[in-house]
Amino acid sequence: MPSPSPATPRIAIVGSGFAGIGMAIRLRQMGLESFTIYEAAGDIGGTWRDNTYPGAACDVPSHLYSFSFEPNPGWTSAYGPQAEILAYLKHCVRKYGLEPFVRCHARVAAARFDESRQVWRLEIEHGERAAHAAAGDDAVGATPGAAPALPTADAWTGRETIEADIVIAASGPLSRPALPRIAGLERFAGKLFHSARWDHDYSLDGKRIAVIGTGASAIQFVPQIQPRVTQLELFQRTAPWIMPKPDKPVSERAQWWFRHLPFTQRFVRGAIYWQLESRAIAFVVNPKLMKYPMKFGISYLERRVKDPALRAKLTPNYRLGCKRVLMSSDYYPALSQPNVDVVTSAIREIVADGIVTEDGIHHAADAIICGTGFQVNGVGAPFDVTGIGGADLGARWLRDGPEAYLGTSIADFPNFFMMAGPNTGLGHNSMIYMIESQVQYIADCLSELRRRGARTMNLRPDVQQAFNARLQEDMRRSVWASGCHSWYQTKSGKVTAIWPGFTFSFRKRTRRVRTHDYRFVR
Template sequence: MDTFRVAIVGAGFGGIGLAVLLKRAGISHVLLDKGAEVGGTWRDNTYPGAACDVPSHLYSFSFERWTGWTRRFAEQPEILDYLRHCVDEYGLEPRLDTEVRSAVFEDGRWLLDTSSGPVAAEVLVSACGQLNRPAVPDLPGLEGFEGKVFHSARWDHEHDVTGRKVAVVGTGASAIQFVPHLAAKAARLDVYQRSATWIIPKPDRLYGPLARRVYSALPLLQDLDRLRTYLLLESRAFGFVRHPALLKPIEHSYRRRLRKEVADPELRRKLLPDHPLGCKRVLISDDYLPALQRPNVDLVTDPIREVRRNGVVTGDGAFREADTIVLGTGFRSTEFLAPMRVTGRDGLTLDKAWADGAEAHLGMTVHGFPNLYLLYGPNTNLGHSSIVYMLESQFRYILGCLQIDGVLEVRKETQNAFNKNLQERMRRTVWDAGCRSWYQTEDGKHVNNWPSFTFAYRRATRRPDPRDFSVG
């Protein structure tokens, strides 16, 4: 059995970044991933138009600047290339095509059952993230549909939609990017919307060869742009986590945009959200609204009653023919480590510990699971800034924990106090303004977002406090 100090599950931004720092520190580790290559979310989501909604200079590691970005908001192929570059640059050797089926804490170490054989490690780090398991809606009759069905995170590139009748289910962050591409090719495109979402302009621009050469020759310029971007995005947190009324001007701006850009009053009505801006994920796009106004596109707001072999029936009884269904229905974001079965001290499973919704101290450590750390775990998602910044805060914290001798387990009272305070703060945020979103469990518990500023999280994770742990 192969034995390491640290085993990391997941080779996306989190797993790759931590592996780089562990290698720098000379700490033995293994990086495991079920996929055929690295990249995580940016390996899986290859749908047309896939891009990041955080500017590229901030959506990258502070220790590995990249001057190759060709635009301000990087698209999926470039982000994946960046992650491949990090793996090559630092000589990482991830074990790919290796699914971790279960992890059990036994005799002071973690024993992993993987598709490539058993692995043992003193410390287990989950870098699976929150957006890795596609959510497939329970639509009556979907299994009997005779055409092509696929989820946006499992895009079928062999299926040409040119001239086809396509139904898109969902209008979230992925759909808003691929719908314009489908609209340009499909003979007919019906977009099924459950609820409207606030959309803000996308201030994208190209970085031409000259700009890239300047950034390469003068790295300080990229650092300054990174800082400027960070401060701009961080200022938005005032509206999300402190004073939601500050977001009202953005709502008014969207209403003006609808009046200016959407001629049909009925379509404008369908596109106007019924919840405060920020309560659900805010989307950015310049081409979604024009796409919905193409003559071959219809935005459908009646709920889907059933799927038939050749189309979709809505609640009003209308039947719309389709030969392709694309599910833009997001991810099972509140399940975190699933389907991997994790068993901690005294046979406690993570499923049981999280029966009432996932929670962890600082989003990283869970009572009953010694030497287990989560990257991008519960309550570390953001609505305003870069997850990579949050991940780097977590890297430092985990490295600090590795410097403490012994087996560390967060104290129950520490975890309870942290999460009690977190849920109280959540009630003051825009995410608790009455809407339902993927930020919450079915019973309404907030398990995804961080209810404060990113610099506050960095301060809280500056170094681990030994008093927060029992040390075995």
């Protein structure tokens, strides 16, 4: 089938979270309707569809965690709960007429660039099984405690190959749950699941529960399940920095103002943005300034945890901000309850009826909940991507760590764009701001292709190399290079997840495409 003209390119969007939906809305506003959103699961929503654990909520204020062009005057709390955020995304899909463009139960398994025809060939696995794999059934396993496994070729109900002129990978970095690599994981005879694949059919009431991990998810669900269980043992490798979460209901009166006088909500949004953006000074300009919030964090810990032995376990040993800063007002009180024990001894192995730590103690458990985050570094690309001359994106990332230009374009992969890609994450502000910046950049790239009548645009390798060399140089003075190790980094210590600057500087860089950064082919 002959390819459409550059004015009507065939566009494949992979993923239906904030990034995919935001990009699709912009395409329709540009008059482009030759696109399809491929979603492996059975519904839209990305991470806010997948993470349904008790207490799931955002740690960015609600009024900033939405598209700037589509404010939500109906937020019921200062920090949006999962259900409201998912409802907001579904509202956006309905309002902007995206339903006909979304194809669920369709997993993009591979994308290969056909140099002779200057098009992308995408392998799509579809059917209910594709949704199960996307939801993590193959990762966690139907059998309790099954080790992570890749689905086999015959696991899907169907497979097809489609062509696209443009590929926009919008699945995001927090889409693949990571189970811990612990000996004996597959031997556990009780219930085992990841927090991002919460089993709501399994009752925790009266059970002995082991929680592995103390990250952003665990600090939300632990206080919710603590009153229901007989015993909760929390296995902690590193104590996180935790600040109180200033969450409170949004009054009906305030909602009325936001709905009938929209400028009031815009004012609140702007005030929140600049308040959060000012924190970047300590993250990326002068990390020594972190000593002030660190004093506050220790004071908060001392006020909420009276037991000196427990307080010692919960005291962080690294500079605040080096790992993700967490927010909770009920986590410390939950850990202080008599049915909770914080275990800091490393896990030696998992056995049929529990966990054995390095000190030889056996910890009996009916269920193990893994709050162990996501696969960000050391796992390659989100799906197989092959570019010019057989360039393998996954192999490159495994060798050098994830890398891109403005987190969006990658040399040797023409017309392939990423959203929420390498070094676009934030430690201080809203990712929606970064996503909207990338939407603008990709839209400008598409406009430039159309203006030139070009088929493809390919990033120059020297541009990518120079950009990342400067980025890593900037990273050296940031808090993320202050000595700790986190999921922001590769095993070698290279920070590949975080943007080492102000968000408005990223917005400025992505406002217009620099045409000399690319090679265009008609």
